[in-house]
Amino acid sequence: MGTKATIAVLSGKGGTGKTLVSVNLAAVAANATYIDCDTEEPNGHIFIKPTIVGEYVVTEPKPVVNQDLCDGCRTCVDACAFNALALIGKNLLIFDEICHSCGLCTYICPKGALREEQRPLGIVKRGRKNGITFLSGEMKIGESSAVPIIKALMREQSTDLVIIDSPPGSGCLVTETVGNADFCLLVAEPTIFGAHNLAMAHELVTLMGKPSAVLLNKTQEGENPSEIYAKEHGLKIIGSLPYDEHLALLSSDGHLAVEEDEHYHTYFKELLEAITKEARHASDSDPQR
């Protein structure tokens, strides 16, 4: 195929088949990179079962004070845009979980009383499995922001075709992955809640000017609120993945459907072709590229 494209797969809250779709798309491609950006609960490895070939710790700088040098001038406290510092008497209190590691306080302290210390935030892993390059980021328990981990993942070298398994929700972690994508595949369940999540994801990608389409997941007989949403909002429906107990079983056992079932091999191959065609079409018609 040889298409150069970065596809972000997203949905609202977790559990809508985002990982299932991502891993199967990556597996069916001849040579692709799968990036698991769900840093709180990465589970792509369960399906891909990669051999880990490398890993490193992602750190974030936090200010540390030398109380002997600090004269309590308060410059840092007043300058911190995030209220991560407080000064009681001559005691500087630093709140790491509030701090955004912007570096300003260390930079402006007139006494040179602050310095930065690297704190571990999480781990980035790189692996291989057949034709798949596997990347995942896992956040250390108790850390509050995974943004630096996602950024580190996005900097990793990858193949021409990249499938990003986005974090759940529509917060700024998702913004980070969507920002790197050429095309967004929204996965939606056939419920009112699913349609609500779809709307949030669709609004985000539209706001960011990214081309997108929806894959209707677990479709059954009857009304599908997500389908109604897509039709009402001019969102292209790229396919439907009907509810299938066999597929659900394969997934809950950690199998790649494309490897176990000929039908799904064909299905995801065709879906991938449709997506890359859309992505190519979008980048062709984008005058900025």
Place this chain on the structure above:
Amino acid sequence: MIIAVPAEEKSLDSAICVSFGRAPVYCLYDTEKETSTFLDNKAAEAPGGAGIQAAQFLADQKIDSLITFRLGENASNVLSAANISMLKAPNLSIADTIANFLEGKLSSLNEVHPGFHHGH
């Protein structure tokens, strides 16, 4: 001594504000002078770290005690560093709360809630 109570409005009849860091105003009562003043909380609109900023502000006012319903871990750390005692608010107006305080009826605040994740 000076005691502070987060308030909904600048009035002694006001209810205590349920939020500490995002209360619109604080009532400061000076037990010696028997005077009360109301100060705007600049931290109320802060995108994050409101509790820390509010606690810093009250520490700067040299208060001795804070009466509140709820308090975050971070704000509580700032207040303890400044030796400010934290008392549990009753479900009363500001005036009645101060009266209760003067009669020694208020108990100390034992639970703080964990700091919120910052706005990512």
